[in-house]
Amino acid sequence: MHHLILPALLLASAASAQAAPTSTGPSFEGQIIYQVMPDRFFDGDPSNNAGVDRANLRAWHGGDLAGLTQKLPYIQKLGATAIWMTPIYRQQTAKSFDTAAYHGYWPADFRQVDPHFGSMATFDTFMKAAKGAGMKVVLDQVINHYGYEAPAVKANPGWFNGKAQCDATKNKDVDCPLAGLPDLRQSVPAVRQQLFGNGDFWRARGVDGFRYDAIKHVERPFLLDLLKKDRAAGTWTLGEWYDADAGTVAEWQKQGFDSLFLFSLQAAMRGSVMGASSLVNVREVLRRSDELARPGEVALFLDNHDVPRFSQGSFFEDEGQARTKYGLRALLTLRGVPVLYQGTEIAMRGGADPDNRRDMRFESQWTPAEKAVYNVARDAIAVRKASPPLSRGTQTLLPVPDRQADDLLLLTREQGGQRVLVAWHNGLKRQSYSLKLSTLGIKANAQDVTKTLFAGQDAKVSVKGGYLHLSLPPKDAAAFVLR
Numbered sequence: 001m002h003h004l005i006l007p008a009l010l011l012a013s014a015a016s017a018q019a020a021p022t023s024t025g026p027s028f029e030g031q032i033i034y035q036v037m038p039d040r041f042f043d044g045d046p047s048n049n050a051g052v053d054r055a056n057l058r059a060w061h062g063g064d065l066a067g068l069t070q071k072l073p074y075i076q077k078l079g080a081t082a083i084w085m086t087p088i089y090r091q092q093t094a095k096s097f098d099t100a101a102y103h104g105y106w107p108a109d110f111r112q113v114d115p116h117f118g119s120m121a122t123f124d125t126f127m128k129a130a131k132g133a134g135m136k137v138v139l140d141q142v143i144n145h146y147g148y149e150a151p152a153v154k155a156n157p158g159w160f161n162g163k164a165q166c167d168a169t170k171n172k173d174v175d176c177p178l179a180g181l182p183d184l185r186q187s188v189p190a191v192r193q194q195l196f197g198n199g200d201f202w203r204a205r206g207v208d209g210f211r212y213d214a215i216k217h218v219e220r221p222f223l224l225d226l227l228k229k230d231r232a233a234g235t236w237t238l239g240e241w242y243d244a245d246a247g248t249v250a251e252w253q254k255q256g257f258d259s260l261f262l263f264s265l266q267a268a269m270r271g272s273v274m275g276a277s278s279l280v281n282v283r284e285v286l287r288r289s290d291e292l293a294r295p296g297e298v299a300l301f302l303d304n305h306d307v308p309r310f311s312q313g314s315f316f317e318d319e320g321q322a323r324t325k326y327g328l329r330a331l332l333t334l335r336g337v338p339v340l341y342q343g344t345e346i347a348m349r350g351g352a353d354p355d356n357r358r359d360m361r362f363e364s365q366w367t368p369a370e371k372a373v374y375n376v377a378r379d380a381i382a383v384r385k386a387s388p389p390l391s392r393g394t395q396t397l398l399p400v401p402d403r404q405a406d407d408l409l410l411l412t413r414e415q416g417g418q419r420v421l422v423a424w425h426n427g428l429k430r431q432s433y434s435l436k437l438s439t440l441g442i443k444a445n446a447q448d449v450t451k452t453l454f455a456g457q458d459a460k461v462s463v464k465g466g467y468l469h470l471s472l473p474p475k476d477a478a479a480f481v482l483r
């Protein structure tokens, strides 16, 4: 919790100099984002595979923009409507810590495409294909640092925080190098101009949004100016504040970010949906979504390239697959912008970095069990997209009696006079519940037995005699039209 108090104080002082943005900003509500790490996605051009070693998770693996363009139909078939790709800039060529810059977070030139990924022409081809398919594109923007071995570090020593600045500062998170990376001083005018120009450069090539890396470590006055520019240009902004909870997301939405990743939900779902914890922590995270100015924009995810794979939370692969189905259905019932990391739709396994960055595998390489997880992912996305309440509706958490609260989470989503009841069931056995409507705080007309919206799931609801009757399978999330 300590990190909540400090930013609030710092932001208050920063905000006094500049009025907080008042316009609502661009929206991604209703979108489904698919996260791609291009080097680990698909190799569409073997001619750019210098230094590729697929047996080594710390080396380049050959994936590229040509491959991503070829696989756009795959992403569309899954149902995603937007792509966020980790950085594709030109990277340092040397290895650091025996690791190549395949991940994209060790930039050497922010306005070129790394030759492993292709060229500016390949990027433009990708953008044209994505736009043609009606998809939005979110580009990763690194604004905190250059790569360890980037020539700019020696060429412009005044651009970077050194030991002297780090020793002198009270704000170690911002003014000291993150993992020893050459740390940009965004208050230096030349650095500001460089970083502003980077945004304009990629915006001009048609991207719809920026995912800003490591914002916890970036100077705030600069960040606020950057957000103003993005908002004026209509660019959607998604901040990565590692471990952000609702309080952090709320504060930054006030300051001009359209969205942040809700790390607290990811941690709670890992514990409750994949693990053995009750649903109490998830309920607490969702209860706090009332604090958000724009709850429809917050980015919701089960895993990403910086945390162990969701499925890895179970020691057993089959249990990891079963609970990933539960996690996918559950995530897709919530208000916000779901972000699916490549491979989560087949419950790919992997521990901490770099094990969570194994090569994506496609249909012909899947086991029947992986295909079954994919079918659930695709169905849950389709159900969400077809349902105005699930896509963009308001969200109301229902009070469940204490004796059932460990295993049962209920919420409603409403939009345009339509209502969907969402039920997450965490119990290990099939269970029926009969709950008084008055206790849940909702009104509903009598309703015959109604099946879940999700395909291949045995879950039912009915309303009779002032009671809501639910029949739910173990460890799964269901959604029902409630009249």
Ligand SMILES: [Ca+2]
Pocket (backbone or CB within 6 Å): 043, 044, 045, 046, 047, 048, 049, 062, 063, 064, 116
């Ligand atoms: Ca390649």
Ligand SMILES: [Ca+2]
Pocket (backbone or CB within 6 Å): 144, 173, 174, 175, 176, 183, 184, 217, 218, 219
């Ligand atoms: Ca910094």
